[in-house]
Amino acid sequence: MTDYLVPEEPYYRGVGDEIAMYEAAYEIRMPMMLKGPTGCGKTRFVEHMAWKLGKPLITVACNEDMTASDLLGRFLLDANGTRWQDGPLTLAARFGAICYLDEVVEARQDTTVAIHPLTDNRRILPLERKGEVVKAHPDFQLVVSYNPGYQSVMKDLKQSTKQRFGALDFDYPTHDIEVEIVSHESGVDAETASKLVQIAERARNLKGHGLDEGLSTRMLVYAGSLIAKGIEPLKACRVALVRPITDDVDMRDALDAAVTTYF
Structure with missing residues (x-):
């Protein structure tokens, strides 16, 4: 598990009581759900907490093609015949890591059902193909995240899954805190960081009015x-902010105009 330890403290700027709440949840091994928009710090928060608690962290980027075997494990062929290889969830449960399922709603519902026995008082993981029941290590905890803005009838967690978790809401930080984060992480001065945050705040007002996010x-x-x-600020903003978020010509022009206002 040493390969999964977070080697250095990841920078995370707390914006509320989320650190204290997570520490309390970990004390009782409550499965946790982190909900918030893309790029607001959910993954960094989990990394920071794993480092703070000194626990290994196994991260799984969920996708619609992911099967239960991708999480639990499978038999593989090698020169000596067949051998079992634990999947990331089994590995975490067996040896006591924090398992983080990123964007869990992207996974198929029949796959997410596999986590149910680990998220109640049983804390077990049946490996039907292997004929084994893994009892979760005392240090094991399951954490999932997703973006509620992309929920739909076809792509959402079942209530039977949601109600097994405690939940923390994440959002973009307040202006001053976001300026601090951007300045620290990118190396620009506070004035430049403030201009970038103001551009973002204007763009966020367009969510649902031409922008999906x-x-x-x-x-x-x-x-x-x-x-x-x-890099010249105008060009940097076009490359990193405007072009990735939309292909609509009119929306690009509007965002370019917003950038020009500040740079």
Whole structure:
């Protein structure tokens, strides 16, 4: 499990009581659900907490093609015949890591059902193909995340799954905190970071009015990092903020105009 330890403290700026709440949840091994828009710090938060608690972290990026075997494990052929290889969830449960399922709603519902026995008082993981029942290590915890903005009837967690978790809501930070984050992570000065945040705040007001999603804090860090490397701010913002988020010509023009206002 040493390969899964977070080697250095990941920078995370707390915005509320989420750190204390997570620590309390970990004390009782409550499965946790992190809900919030793309790029607002959910993954960084989990990394920070794994480092703070000194626990291994196994991260799985969920997708619609992911099967239960991808999580639990499968038999593989080698020179000596067949051998069982634990999947990431089994590995975490067996040896006591935090297992983080990122964007869990992307996984098929028949796959997410596999986590149910681990998320109640049983804390077991049946491996039917192997004929084994793994009892979760005392240090094991399951954490999932997703973006509620992309929920739909066909792509959402079942209530029987949701109600097995505690939940923390995440959102983009307040102006001053986001400026601090962007400046720290990208290396630009506070004035430049403030301009980037103001652009993001204007763009976020367009969510649902031409944009599916607002500019994330992650995107602001990318733009700031380009500026810190000597790229002209207008060009950096077009590359890191405007072009990735929309292909609509009119919306691009509107966002370019917003960038021009500040740079």
